[in-house]
Amino acid sequence: MRDQGAAGEVLKSVFGHRDFRPGQAAVVRAILAGRDVLAVRATGFGKSLCFQIPALLLSRPTVVVSPLIALMQDQVEGLRARQVDAAAYSSALARSERAALADRLRNSPPRILYLSPEALATERVRSLAADLHPARVIVDEAHCISDWGHDFRPEYRNILQFLDIAGRPPVAAFTATATPHTRTDIESSLGLRDPARFVSSVDRPNLHWSVSRAGSGPDRFEQLVAAVRRALAPAGRSSALVYLLSRAGTVRLAHMLRARGLRSTVYHAGLDGATRKALQVGFTSGRNRVMCATSAFGMGVDHPEIRLVAHLGMPAALEAYVQEAGRAGRDGDPACCLLMPMTGDLRLHRRRIRKRFGNSRISDRSTTDAGPDESPARLAARARFRLEAMQRYAAARGCRRAVIARYFGESRPDCGGCDRCR
Numbered sequence: 001m002r003d004q005g006a007a008g009e010v011l012k013s014v015f016g017h018r019d020f021r022p023g024q025a026a027v028v029r030a031i032l033a034g035r036d037v038l039a040v041r042a043t044g045f046g047k048s049l050c051f052q053i054p055a056l057l058l059s060r061p062t063v064v065v066s067p068l069i070a071l072m073q074d075q076v077e078g079l080r081a082r083q084v085d086a087a088a089y090s091s092a093l094a095r096s097e098r099a100a101l102a103d104r105l106r107n108s109p110p111r112i113l114y115l116s117p118e119a120l121a122t123e124r125v126r127s128l129a130a131d132l133h134p135a136r137v138i139v140d141e142a143h144c145i146s147d148w149g150h151d152f153r154p155e156y157r158n159i160l161q162f163l164d165i166a167g168r169p170p171v172a173a174f175t176a177t178a179t180p181h182t183r184t185d186i187e188s189s190l191g192l193r194d195p196a197r198f199v200s201s202v203d204r205p206n207l208h209w210s211v212s213r214a215g216s217g218p219d220r221f222e223q224l225v226a227a228v229r230r231a232l233a234p235a236g237r238s239s240a241l242v243y244l245l246s247r248a249g250t251v252r253l254a255h256m257l258r259a260r261g262l263r264s265t266v267y268h269a270g271l272d273g274a275t276r277k278a279l280q281v282g283f284t285s286g287r288n289r290v291m292c293a294t295s296a297f298g299m300g301v302d303h304p305e306i307r308l309v310a311h312l313g314m315p316a317a318l319e320a321y322v323q324e325a326g327r328a329g330r331d332g333d334p335a336c337c338l339l340m341p342m343t344g345d346l347r348l349h350r351r352r353i354r355k356r357f358g359n360s361r362i363s364d365r366s367t368t369d370a371g372p373d374e375s376p377a378r379l380a381a382r383a384r385f386r387l388e389a390m391q392r393y394a395a396a397r398g399c400r401r402a403v404i405a406r407y408f409g410e411s412r413p414d415c416g417g418c419d420r421c422r
Contacts, residue, residue, distance in 0.1 A: 142173035210419035231308035
């Protein structure tokens with residue numbers, strides 16, 4: 001294990017920072033010591049540095065599993081700009097590029113290798129796992145492995161087989177939001193051994209939480225326009241992000257905002273990868289100051305000056321809402337998280353739950369169990385549990401920040417700063 005001085009030197013010489021942010025150094029020490037790690041840290045903490053710095057002090061490659069191809073590409077480009085040998089293996093590569101990278105991995109692997117969860121299931125990557133013999137495996141957006149998480153992805157189950165083939169190196173799991181149920185499920189699903197746990201408060205004092213009670217469609221739109229204009233008032237790259245539940249909704253809203261003189265664009269999963277990349281760059285650079293997006297946009301976006309995150313329509317889970325709203329104010333300056341529920345949101349989400357899991361039901365009490373049962377009935381119950389928590393937040397008569405804190409297993413007094421407290 002390298003000492004803290006070596007990590008601090010890498011922080012300065014490679015990444016250009018004089019000091020670690022509060023809490024970062026402890027995570028770095030645990031990873032360097034070979035501990036399994038679970039780190040639940042709010043957006044803006046700087047999670048990537050916590051695994052990139054150890055990767056440069058270890059003798060063998062570090063593998064980073066991430067579900068976000070655009071984020072992987074951004075981080076690889078950023079590392080290469082700092083003269084760090086890094087690569088990403090995902091579906092974004094052409095077949096010939098994947099073959100060339102696989103050949104390289106056998107002979108001269110990069111210091112940091114990013115893998116999509118889908119890539120872990122391919123025979124080519126599995127055959128390379130033992131040869132890579134990674135020093136550490138990092139699981140980013142680790143809530144995706146949990147049935148309790150708001151963004152469960154079955155492809156994440158491939159991580160376990162990869163770990164076995166790779167010789168079971170130490171694992172560090174990172175996520176921005178996780179309830180106690182989700183944290184337990186992450187540890188169990190990844191087989192973490194006596195992990196070092198770093199769980200910070202979900203609360204971010206610079207964020208103002210509010211819920212719109214505007215009635216009709218025109219009133220709601222006017223309130224949104226006013227909120228966007230307030231967000232764009234500061235100089236610099238101040239921007240606004242508006243989430244909607246449908247792709248068509250993003251297109252309609254962007255058109256309406258452009259008619260009001262607001263430079264707006266759209267982002268959703270139906271666009272090809274190159275287009276989405278260009279749109280994200282346009283937003284983060286300030287060329288387009290308003291992004292109208294579905295949930296396909298958000299995690300890992302490198303834009304610290306988002307002053308407003310508005311949800312035009314209620315998400316299906318409070319955990320998802322907090323993580324998406326957390327794109328606001330990453331620079332620590334004040335920012336607003338505005339929820340604008342739409343008539344029919346609950347009916348839409350309940351219909352989606354029935355379509356995905358069927359009509360089977362189980363006792364509400366069993367939703368508190370964190371066992372391995374993955375029956376459709378249990379998964380449906382968990383989806384309803386998350387939706388009901390989201391509904392409680394939207395309808396809260398008291399402090400909204402306190403509602404969020406309780407959901408994530410914390411307690412706090414009324415904040416005095418959300419719309420209800422004011």
